[in-house]
Amino acid sequence: xxxxxxxxxxxxxxxxxxxxxxxxxxxxxxxxxxxxxxxxxxxxxxxxxxxxxxxxxxxxxxxxxxxxxxxxxxxxxxxxxxxxxxxxxxxxxxxxxxxxxxxxxxxxxxxxxxxxxxxxxxxxxxxxxxxxxxxxxxxxxxxxxxxxxxxxxxxxxxxxxxxxxxxxxxxxxxxxxxxxxxxxxxxxxxxxxxxxxxxxxxxxxxxxxxxxxxxxxxxxxxxxxxxxxxxxxxxxxxxxxxxxxxxxxxxx
Numbered sequence: 450x451x452x453x454x455x456x457x458x459x460x461x462x463x464x465x466x467x468x469x470x471x472x473x474x475x476x477x478x479x480x481x482x483x484x485x486x487x488x489x490x491x492x493x494x495x496x497x498x499x500x501x502x503x504x505x506x507x508x509x510x511x512x513x514x515x516x517x518x519x520x521x522x523x524x525x526x527x528x529x530x531x532x533x534x535x536x537x538x539x540x541x542x543x544x545x546x547x548x549x550x551x552x553x554x555x556x557x558x559x560x561x562x563x564x565x566x567x568x569x570x571x572x573x574x575x576x577x578x579x580x581x582x583x584x585x586x587x588x589x590x591x592x593x594x595x596x597x598x599x600x601x602x603x604x605x606x607x608x609x610x611x612x613x614x615x616x617x618x619x620x621x622x623x624x625x626x627x628x629x630x631x632x633x634x635x636x637x638x639x640x641x642x643x644x645x646x647x648x649x650x651x652x653x654x655x656x657x658x659x660x661x662x663x664x665x666x667x668x669x670x671x672x673x674x675x676x677x678x679x680x681x682x683x684x685x686x687x688x689x690x691x692x693x694x695x696x697x698x699x700x701x
Contacts, residue, residue, distance in 0.1 A: 472589045472605060472622075474531030479518040486515060486533035487540055488608075498523035505534040540604065569663040570603055570614070575639035576630045578617070578655045585615045585625030585657070593620035596645035599660070607662060615659040616651035620644045628659055 474482075475491045490501055498519060502512050509521045515533040519526060576584050589605055590597065597620050606614035606624035615623035619641035633639070639658040643651035652658045 470534070472594070473592070476529050476531040478531040479516055481517045482533050483515045483536055485536040485538055487537045487604075488533070488535045489531045490534045491531045492528055495528050498526040501532060501534065507534060511539070540608070570660040571663055573613075573628070573659045573661055575633040575636045575652070576615070576628070576657045576659055577633045578657060579630055582629060583623075583625075584628060584630035584659070585613055585623040586611070586627075587625070588617075588621055588623050590621045593618075594622065594644060595620065597622060597651055598643050598645035599649055599651060599658075601645060602651075603660065603662070612662050613659060614662070615657040616643065617641075617657045618654050619651045621652070623657060630657075 471489055471491060472487070474489045476493065478489070488505075490496075490505070492501070496504075498512075501507075502509065502523075507515070509523075512532075512534075513519055513521050515536060519532070578584065594601075597616065599616055602614045602616050602622035602624075605622050606612075609624060611624035611626055613625045613628055615625070617623060620643075633656055638656045639652045640650050641653045643649050650658065
């Protein structure tokens with residue numbers, strides 16, 4: 450009984466603290482905050498401006514550019530406000546860049562090369578929503594996202610170290626470490642256009658389209674034809690992930 454109570458308490462504590470970093474502000478915020486914001490820190494426990502900047506590895510110039518109301522000297526700074534801590538521009542600038550070099554003197558073939566996650570995701574199909582037990586752990590857009598796309602949801606989940614991403618009702622993104630549900634009898638039920646890309650579907654009312662992040666694998670192959678050796682390789686640059694900036698806030 451004591452163990453069960455302790456685990457329940459820890460679970461509630463982690464869930465509450467995870468809410469400190471969200472895709473949208475949960476507390477008052479500067480209306481002049483950059484529209485390119487990807488993550489918001491909800492300052493509900495008195496963290497200082499310098500602590501937030503250091504934790505999310507944002508320079509004073511970046512932080513002030515994203516949050517115009519905060520100067521380079523961290524003033525003014527308010528508790529119970531939401532602040533932008535990373536933008537999509539910065540995220541995209543740090544994604545892995547892939548290059549390919551080939552040396553050959555005759556026709557050769559090589560196996561397909563899988564790029565680093567999250568560039569590769571597996572479509573697991575359309576699942577039925579369970580009103581009592583969520584299929585995935587967290588809904589990051591309970592109020593809807595007016596610019597949701599499948600890749601955007603992938604990024605949201607990947608940056609928080611979730612293995613599964615799900616889109617629902619055209620405007621909601623779910624993330625989870627496991628899938629707890631069943632396939633829809635009719636796989637075409639996930640037919641709601643994505644708000645950010647109407648040419649693709651983002652689940653449906655009561656249905657979630659789920660994707661699984663593929664693991665990155667070595668991408669070097671060597672083949673030879675007619676006595677000629679050719680090799681292909683890929684390398685990444687600028688691939689350092691901002692681990693602190695995307696760290697699950699539950700570790701506080």
